[in-house]
Amino acid sequence: MTAADVAVVGGGFTGAGFAIHLSRLAGRPLDVAIVEPRERFGRGVAYDTEDPDHRLNAPLQIHFVYPDAPDHLPGWYAERGGPEAFDPEAMGPDGNLYPRRGEFGRYVEEQLRSHMAGNASGSTIRHIRARALAARRSAAGYRLDLSDGQALDARLVVLAAGYERPRAPPPFDGAVSGHPGFIADPWDPGRLGDIPADARILVLGMSQTASDAIAVLLRNGHTGPITAVARRGLRPRPKPETAAGLPPDIVDRIRRPVSLFTEAHGRHGTALSLLRTLRAAVRRAEAAGGDWFGPFGDLRDSVWEVWPALPLVEKRRFLRHLRVWYDVHRFQLPHQIEVRIAEAEAAGQLSFEAAFCESAARDGDALSVTLRRRGSGGRRRERFGAVVNCTGPDLRPDRSDNPFIASLASHGYAAAHPTGIGFDVDEECRALGAGGHPDPHLRIVGPLTYGAFADQQGAPFIALRLCAILPGIAAALRR
Numbered sequence: 001m002t003a004a005d006v007a008v009v010g011g012g013f014t015g016a017g018f019a020i021h022l023s024r025l026a027g028r029p030l031d032v033a034i035v036e037p038r039e040r041f042g043r044g045v046a047y048d049t050e051d052p053d054h055r056l057n058a059p060l061q062i063h064f065v066y067p068d069a070p071d072h073l074p075g076w077y078a079e080r081g082g083p084e085a086f087d088p089e090a091m092g093p094d095g096n097l098y099p100r101r102g103e104f105g106r107y108v109e110e111q112l113r114s115h116m117a118g119n120a121s122g123s124t125i126r127h128i129r130a131r132a133l134a135a136r137r138s139a140a141g142y143r144l145d146l147s148d149g150q151a152l153d154a155r156l157v158v159l160a161a162g163y164e165r166p167r168a169p170p171p172f173d174g175a176v177s178g179h180p181g182f183i184a185d186p187w188d189p190g191r192l193g194d195i196p197a198d199a200r201i202l203v204l205g206m207s208q209t210a211s212d213a214i215a216v217l218l219r220n221g222h223t224g225p226i227t228a229v230a231r232r233g234l235r236p237r238p239k240p241e242t243a244a245g246l247p248p249d250i251v252d253r254i255r256r257p258v259s260l261f262t263e264a265h266g267r268h269g270t271a272l273s274l275l276r277t278l279r280a281a282v283r284r285a286e287a288a289g290g291d292w293f294g295p296f297g298d299l300r301d302s303v304w305e306v307w308p309a310l311p312l313v314e315k316r317r318f319l320r321h322l323r324v325w326y327d328v329h330r331f332q333l334p335h336q337i338e339v340r341i342a343e344a345e346a347a348g349q350l351s352f353e354a355a356f357c358e359s360a361a362r363d364g365d366a367l368s369v370t371l372r373r374r375g376s377g378g379r380r381r382e383r384f385g386a387v388v389n390c391t392g393p394d395l396r397p398d399r400s401d402n403p404f405i406a407s408l409a410s411h412g413y414a415a416a417h418p419t420g421i422g423f424d425v426d427e428e429c430r431a432l433g434a435g436g437h438p439d440p441h442l443r444i445v446g447p448l449t450y451g452a453f454a455d456q457q458g459a460p461f462i463a464l465r466l467c468a469i470l471p472g473i474a475a476a477l478r479r
């Protein structure tokens with residue numbers, strides 16, 4: 001048995017950021033244990049990659065660990081020699097840098113390691129290289145069972161477990177899921193590399209994950225046809241050419257007493273009135289020679305206030321009807337990937353279709369899939385040498401394969417958010433368990449709080465939330 005003041009479960013961007021800021025603010029030496037099976041910190045699903053085509057989807061400047069030191073990461077990047085030294089393609093046409101995601105992971109890891117070596121509170125930050133499997137309440141807080149056989153007692157548990165690897169969606173979740181041609185994990189470079197160069201490939205999804213996989217296939221010299229399908233056929237919208245070159249100061253845009261959107265357009269209680277207001281703002285911007293990007297950015301940077309204020313029924317309505325539209329405007333592709341995809345599309349090698357997969361069956365070393373087109377309802381059966389699952393990570397606790405998440409849910413220590421996405425938490429990220437009471441011993445941070453905050457996916461939004469809640473957490477740990 002081992003013990004710590006704080007057990008952080010998950011050492012990706014969120015868990016690393018939590019430990020860094022806690023050690024700066026704690027005010028007294030704490031023992032902080034990060035439970036993380038990966039060797040490297042700060043990486044997680046998004047940044048634990050060395051693939052040269054996995055790039056940040058927004059400019060370098062808005063990816064920060066320290067919101068109050070906006071020049072820190074650009075300075076670090078420049079010190080390493082900047083794009084000229086190791087990544088000449090990093091510069092986008094808008095004059096912003098879009099470095100490889102692995103570089104950002106390296107930066108976050110370096111920051112954490114420097115705080116492990118020494119920090120303002122004299123806290124100890126250590127790595128327990130294991131998976132947390134289960135939690136039980138204890139006299140002081142919680143006792144965790146770890147995959148290395150140890151038990152870990154902690155006064156405060158911080159769940160920063162982020163995303164699950166995507167699961168096989170129907171109809172690929174049955175007998176087909178074990179077929180060698182079905183690639184459930186699109187971030188597994190080995191599996192993508194094993195696909196024969198001339199194979200006909202079906203990509204499930206059209207979002208950033210799909211674009212990542214397609215870019216890797218094309219770089220590997222894939223010559224066979226690639227078809228990407230999604231039910232509604234919606235693809236990430238390119239950033240308009242008229243959009244401002246340098247991003248505005250996102251920290252000032254988010255850290256305000258009243259959000260930008262509310263200040264300009266008042267408060268809205270329904271998803272539909274938000275949509276109408278946004279559309280009217282876009283029309284006005286376009287009439288003045290601008291584009292949708294500015295008004296949309298005002299809403300994106302106001303989600304911290306707009307989302308919690310929506311009644312539950314409206315949140316559900318948004319998730320059902322509008323989320324997919326929101327997401328294709330919210331998440332841009334890095335320009336470098338956009339170009340490669342456009343070239344393959346123009347050459348006729350790559351196509352996108354609004355369709356869904358009705359059935360799938362093993363067909364020797366290939367998979368036979370029935371595709372149903374949106375609108376016409378027309379069906380066709382095609383044989384694919386490989387099917388790559390790019391449907392994206394799942395944040396529903398009730399579908400999680402993560403035993404620790406299942407343990408928290410089954411004991412009622414943390415309850416799924418009423419939208420079904422992520423866990424329910426209060427403003428301070430305290431878990432709201434089955435009884436609805438905030439638990440001061442269990443905090444949940446990062447993407448698993450999507451239902452509560454909706455904006456906890458991008459790095460800047462996560463970092464800002466951590467910085468908002470950590471003074472209160474540090475004060476509670478001093479008591």
Ligand SMILES: Cc1cc2nc3c(=O)[nH]c(=O)nc-3n(C[C@H](O)[C@H](O)[C@H](O)COP(=O)(O)OP(=O)(O)OC[C@H]3O[C@@H](n4cnc5c(N)ncnc54)[C@H](O)[C@@H]3O)c2cc1C
Pocket residue numbers: 009010011012013014015035036037038043044045046047055056057058063101130131132133160161162163164209393402403404405445446447457458459460462
């Ligand atoms: C492919 C992809 C690309 C992205 N690109 C960008 C981008 O360009 N810019 C941006 O701002 N955001 C991007 N994002 C959003 C990104 O998720 C966040 O920026 C952030 O990385 C989330 O980090 P996290 O630590 O919360 O989660 P994760 O990255 O999922 O890390 C969670 C960690 O928890 C560990 N873990 C899980 N369960 C357990 C357990 N039971 N016990 C112990 N450890 C556990 C995992 O091993 C993992 O390391 C991207 C997301 C994805 C998926």
